[in-house]
Amino acid sequence: MKEEKKNDLATLLGYAGSHKGLTFLGLALSAVSMLLSMAPYICIWLAARDLIAVAPDWTQAQNVTRYGWLAFAFAVGGIVLYFVGLMCTHLAAFRTASNIRKQGVAHVMKAPLGFFDSNASGLIRGRLDAAAADTETLLAHNLADIVGTVVLFVAMLVLMFVFDWRMGAACLLAAVISVIAMFSMMGGKNAKLMAEYQAAQDRMTKAGTEYVRGIPVVKIFQQTVYSFKAFQQAIEDYSNKAEHYQADVCRVPQSVNLTFTEGAFVFLVPVALFLAPGALAGGDFAGFVTNFAFYAVFSAIISTALARIMFAASGMMLAGTALGRISQVMDAPALEIPGHPQVPKGNRVEFKDVSFTYDGSETPALSHVSFTAEPGQTVALVGPSGGGKTTAASLIPRFWDATSGVVEVGGVDVTQIDPHVLMDQVAFVFQNNRLFKASILENVRAARPEATREQVQAALMAAQCKDILEKLPDGLDTQIGSEGTYLSGGEQQRIALARAILKDAPIVVLDEATAFADPENEVLIQKAFATLTKGRTVIMIAHRLSTVVGADTIIVLDEGHIVEQGTHGELTAAGGLYARMWTDYNQAVQWKISSEKEAE
Numbered sequence: 001m002k003e004e005k006k007n008d009l010a011t012l013l014g015y016a017g018s019h020k021g022l023t024f025l026g027l028a029l030s031a032v033s034m035l036l037s038m039a040p041y042i043c044i045w046l047a048a049r050d051l052i053a054v055a056p057d058w059t060q061a062q063n064v065t066r067y068g069w070l071a072f073a074f075a076v077g078g079i080v081l082y083f084v085g086l087m088c089t090h091l092a093a094f095r096t097a098s099n100i101r102k103q104g105v106a107h108v109m110k111a112p113l114g115f116f117d118s119n120a121s122g123l124i125r126g127r128l129d130a131a132a133a134d135t136e137t138l139l140a141h142n143l144a145d146i147v148g149t150v151v152l153f154v155a156m157l158v159l160m161f162v163f164d165w166r167m168g169a170a171c172l173l174a175a176v177i178s179v180i181a182m183f184s185m186m187g188g189k190n191a192k193l194m195a196e197y198q199a200a201q202d203r204m205t206k207a208g209t210e211y212v213r214g215i216p217v218v219k220i221f222q223q224t225v226y227s228f229k230a231f232q233q234a235i236e237d238y239s240n241k242a243e244h245y246q247a248d249v250c251r252v253p254q255s256v257n258l259t260f261t262e263g264a265f266v267f268l269v270p271v272a273l274f275l276a277p278g279a280l281a282g283g284d285f286a287g288f289v290t291n292f293a294f295y296a297v298f299s300a301i302i303s304t305a306l307a308r309i310m311f312a313a314s315g316m317m318l319a320g321t322a323l324g325r326i327s328q329v330m331d332a333p334a335l336e337i338p339g340h341p342q343v344p345k346g347n348r349v350e351f352k353d354v355s356f357t358y359d360g361s362e363t364p365a366l367s368h369v370s371f372t373a374e375p376g377q378t379v380a381l382v383g384p385s386g387g388g389k390t391t392a393a394s395l396i397p398r399f400w401d402a403t404s405g406v407v408e409v410g411g412v413d414v415t416q417i418d419p420h421v422l423m424d425q426v427a428f429v430f431q432n433n434r435l436f437k438a439s440i441l442e443n444v445r446a447a448r449p450e451a452t453r454e455q456v457q458a459a460l461m462a463a464q465c466k467d468i469l470e471k472l473p474d475g476l477d478t479q480i481g482s483e484g485t486y487l488s489g490g491e492q493q494r495i496a497l498a499r500a501i502l503k504d505a506p507i508v509v510l511d512e513a514t515a516f517a518d519p520e521n522e523v524l525i526q527k528a529f530a531t532l533t534k535g536r537t538v539i540m541i542a543h544r545l546s547t548v549v550g551a552d553t554i555i556v557l558d559e560g561h562i563v564e565q566g567t568h569g570e571l572t573a574a575g576g577l578y579a580r581m582w583t584d585y586n587q588a589v590q591w592k593i594s595s596e597k598e599a600e
């Protein structure tokens, strides 16, 4: 366990780079400042010794003022060093947090695009932000406090036994009882109760979130009372657990803990009374009284030290949490970059016995898939939902890499092509193509940064976006997502198509789904598709069979296998799965037309 913590910390410090030394300097200064903060107690002891030695003629005590100034100087020196130390740890912590962000982003940039399907960019950013914030708190504050606490604790133990070990032991006894009482609340059968109490707290938080999330549904279905019930139950369960834990578990130990933390001197007085006769007989009663004065004052520091230990323990847990978050980002798979990239010759796309299984899945999404799209040809992927169409299309721009077999572009294995070259060669339009919160111009130009305004305009026209530009207040320069400028799903898809048209790549991979387009948009999208695919090699995921009739080859995928392939005519004649799908499709279209007529 200890070893693990050490490694966590070492790993985190690894991100500090050249600022690592600054962290250590800050920690050292914090340790020295703790030692300095102890020195005033010794000065008090020295002053008390001088005063008692000359009592009752106090004016004879000549060094008392000096000790007073010394105590002041040590206290101020301690505070100054502490602040300088904190400055060092803060500087190092900011750099470390910024390095974590930079390295995290740099690593994520190397991840295959498919990684972002299962890890939304907001989630990745959230993890990086939280890890950086945790690290910042840990390195800037907690670590300095932990080091300071260790030094404070050791120095406290030494000082406790230096002047009179019996009175020191009396002070320590109170501290030990206080710590035992504190741990008794967390250990044994109480640990189970504490876990239950924390679980109830989590349930309450979740129920609260669910309740707030579900408000729209609740309003639609008029179920206010019913939905609130779960949340209310979670609150009641939590409050019962909290009450039980506080009343039955914490009351006694917490009272003991507080009593002995704040009253560390409770054993000191009886011990001093017990020792007084001996000291009197021994002849050094003045020394005895001086020591008593020291321990009476010094016992105040014990509660500070104990409180610090508790905070230090919770601070250490941060290291583990921060590291866990960082590794969630850093464990993202990296896309392998070929050492000696090959240049694709032509625009042929070929799958050679390709199989693919998603991480964590047992059944392959694609099994031994082979097909070819000759330059300029259109290959349509059709089949039942979950058949593997999207997966197959995703392997071409390397969203993922095939588990076995080879995907070739221009006769070269895609994993052997420089990713930038591959991206230049392939344009893809998937259903979830996102638009940025930027102007339409910038959104389209993302495909080709050097494109002129006129070229962007032409691409938008080719993608049938004329009506969109006309209705937007600033035309091409309208910011999407700002001041109520929102585009419908179909409109967004047309902008994404303009982007692909501007890219002018010889190979196009596209998902023709027009699920969220109204009939008007749909006609325009089909026209944009036609422009985009003209004269290019096209791999198209087709959901509506009417669009694949003219395809050069239709690949029918079912449960990851190619069950049939051929032209529309060949497949309908074969009477297999495709023929059945075609019959079903026509019946659905007929049904739709007749129901629309009836409605008229």
Ligand SMILES: Nc1ncnc2c1ncn2[C@@H]1O[C@H](COP(=O)(O)OP(=O)(O)OP(=O)(O)O)[C@@H](O)[C@H]1O
Binding pocket: 117, 118, 358, 359, 361, 365, 383, 384, 385, 386, 387, 388, 389, 390, 391, 392
């Ligand atoms: N990111 C993922 N992680 C794990 N399994 C996945 C992932 N994406 C898809 N799958 C699984 O892989 C199989 C093929 O899915 P795929 O999306 O390629 O099918 P599809 O033919 O495109 O389906 P649809 O027509 O519904 O879009 C399915 O069983 C699906 O559950």
